[in-house]
Amino acid sequence: MLLGIKKGIKIVRIGFIVLAVYVAIISIFTHVIQKNRPVLTNDTVKQNRTHIYKTINDEKLKSTKEGRLYISLYRFSTCRLVGEGCTDIPQDGDINVYKSFAGGVAQLIAMPLLNPPASSISWVSQGLAKAGFIPKIYAAEGIGFASIRPLMGLWKAFRDVAYLLLVLVVVTIGFMIMFRTKINPQTVVSVENALPKIVMSLIYITFSFPIAGFLIDLMYVVTAIIISVVAPVDKTSWGIAGTSAMDVQKMQNFYLSARPMDIFTGLFGNKNGFNPFTILLDLPNALISAFGTIPNIVIRIITSGLSIFFLFPWIKNHVFDMLQVDITARAGVNAIAEASAEVQGLWKTLFNMATKPFGLWIAIGLGAIITPLIIGVIIFITTLMLFFRIFLTIMSSYIKILLLVIISPLYLLLEAIPGQSTFSGWIKNIISELIIFPLIIGIFIISIVIMDNTRTGALWAPPFMLGIEPSSMAYVIGMWFLFMTPDLVALVQKMLNPKPLPLDAGLGTFFGGATTGISTGLGEVSKYALIAPKIGPLKRIFENIPMLKDIAKGS
Template structure:
């Protein structure tokens, strides 16, 4: 039906000799071929989309196979295993790849060591010392909580060793060390644990939040691309109808949108594998070429910083490649606001009502007799939150005028 309407419109264009541009007039000769091409494209639009998806999978396989080969004739990783993992990957696999197949605790230890090597030795030792002290007081709080909440249950409060000595104030710590040498060794042990592990643990927590945020961001990028791909396929007959109109090029716009949504998946896999190779398959040497101000970090930590840095730049890579290809995407965007927009609207409505109530209450406070009316509405005859307003109070103003 729509195609018939388009053909009728083209017929009227030919009859009234409309111009495609200042030099060209629409005629039967240049309209008929475009109508035939539009019909062919509409018929095979679904097949074209399926073919492009197959090309995407072939490209992913080529990326995995090419990057697996090294110059010595061997392989950096099992290409078959990687292909199977990427072809059938899930959301948890995305989280694994964002970590570059690295343990989160190991990332924290390595990056914590790398970041502390950037600062001077005195600051480095100070940070480690602060970490040791923080760990002691953390254990003090944990033991205090255990004694207060679970002492009677587990028999800790009445033991001869007395875990309560671990929760003594700072003034009694020295006395406790003198009286009970083992407690002093225990404090030293806690301090050494904190000295070694607290800063890396803090870095691991911060990196963990960053990885979690990047996980949701990349997942939304992938899901948005998939959603736009589906929309492209569904509305392809409608878009490609305009290919029949002389002077229009709807197929290029549709095809480039198809490419822009599919190219996201190979780009991410390429960057994930590249980061994996940098972290696990580059030579560990202190002679790694670096630029000024980047020396002083051991090679293993430096490789991890580079690999994770590349992964964190994936959204920028995707955006840049789309801009280089000159792709103008469909005007659809999806994010957390798409799914939780109702919550935001509800919160905004409640906030608006509270603001209106505050404005009305403030206005009543300045009207003679308004305070009594406000007290009846709120049910609080003694306390009025607007009594403290400078120069305020309708009743006060009335009494002052009377005097």
């Protein structure tokens, strides 16, 4: 009986200690992360400043000669020593303090800390900068870290939650060891294996934000390297011909600060800005000219004839009248005479058009423009859809990157679980989303280089491709390569990360609910349409709806 009571007291004591520790940890955590932290209201500088000016403005002291002398000495000493009381405005003390004796001493004390006499880090950095291996750095913050700084508040909140969970796990393991909890040998091994994983998870969580910033910086570096390597190959695309250094600088400035509409510039293969005539005329003409001179002429002659036939009503009427001669209802001589008259009228019209410059130029112009324009409109619509595909792909990757940065502490918390390796998956997900930006820019630049550097006719021509006009074929190949951009991006992403995050950040995120709403609404409407034949007013309403007319009639 006594032994059982002692055992129960021991269990209660252990439970109380464990509970007290957990409550203390959670209380400290909630106190640290709460938004409305206690603010110290005891402003010593403000209180002393109030006391100084109270003494200076004391009316009793000002009323006597000795008091005025005291105020002058007091004001002189406070102004020279701490910079207070120099003027009648109390706020001037914040500026005058740097001119006072105390401010000068403080600056002398802080000078060795702000400007260390020797630093190995500074020495190495300055040495590498002087040797030309690294650029001279005047700001110690990268683009990537600065660009995601607005997310630091959310990241810190999730980081604190992850820290709390890790602390609770470590304290639990510590209690298990302290109180010699009897567990099976396999559990002991699991606990021992979990400790290194917990330490690594803690390191990953702590440095996840700067790691993400570094990867964003690396994306810009890779983009600049791609431009620096590929741009000098093309001597005529940017700036002055033959000045490759100028080309690289201009392309880097353009692509590293590109806007959404600049995707059109890349898709159109135009190095001088957005030009819709590249798609509406240049590419269709290149497609037609690629098959040779004779097919090009034949296509344009046929197009000219069809254009004249449909755009000039009197020619169409002559042809239809000639085809509608009723030979069976009339004598043969009359039918032949009537048909001959129609043919003569047609030839007379064509002769008049050919002899009049205006009509001739209309025929030639239509033959040269109509076919490329029709093909160009089709390709332009395709390019427009391609623009939205690329832009939505970029936007989706951007949103996923922000999400991976924000939730990285909780995501990397799973690294502490034995058998899990979330850090490598997190890195792969970020890299697979960041690679989109340099990849798209690289495709745009390579396409321009292909179009500019394969016009000489030296490009390989396999069987069934011989005889095609080189400059037109170069343009077609470059544009074809551009139109493959979304597929190439998806292929590279799949190679880098076969198992991406199962998140849909595309256009369906905004309009996904519309499908559900429409299907639900149509389902409800169809129910009433089925009972409409039995109810007169409903029947009359649904008979006016084209899609539900047959259902309302009961057919």
